[in-house]
Amino acid sequence: MSAPRNIEISLLGRTFKVACSKEEEPQLLAAAEYLDSKMRDIRENSKVIGVERIAMMAGLNIAHELLAKGGVSREPEYRERIQSLESMLDQVLADQNALF
Numbered sequence: 001m002s003a004p005r006n007i008e009i010s011l012l013g014r015t016f017k018v019a020c021s022k023e024e025e026p027q028l029l030a031a032a033e034y035l036d037s038k039m040r041d042i043r044e045n046s047k048v049i050g051v052e053r054i055a056m057m058a059g060l061n062i063a064h065e066l067l068a069k070g071g072v073s074r075e076p077e078y079r080e081r082i083q084s085l086e087s088m089l090d091q092v093l094a095d096q097n098a099l100f
Contacts, residue, residue, distance in 0.1 A: 011036050012051055
């Protein structure tokens with residue numbers, strides 16, 4: 001991964017410098033564009049006033065979307081996969097021990 005560098009993002013017409021690697025830049029720009037879109041929707045379609053409050057509401061809405069899609073907790077899936085891999089390793093090691 002390359003060294004961090006500063007890029008500029010724009011949220012509600014305000015420009016911010018954010019450090020990220022060259023590899024992460026497209027994802028960061030897409031995230032900033034998505035956040036800016038959500039913040040603009042809130043500003044235009046609600047009575048929320050102030051950039052900080054708009055940002056907080058946008059963050060809450062995005063977090064809600066993520067949770068509603070099940071995007072946060074994939075722990076059960078990962079635990080099952082880890083158990084499967086452990087079983088495979090146990091079998092391979094048992095087979096290896098049988099050779100000696």
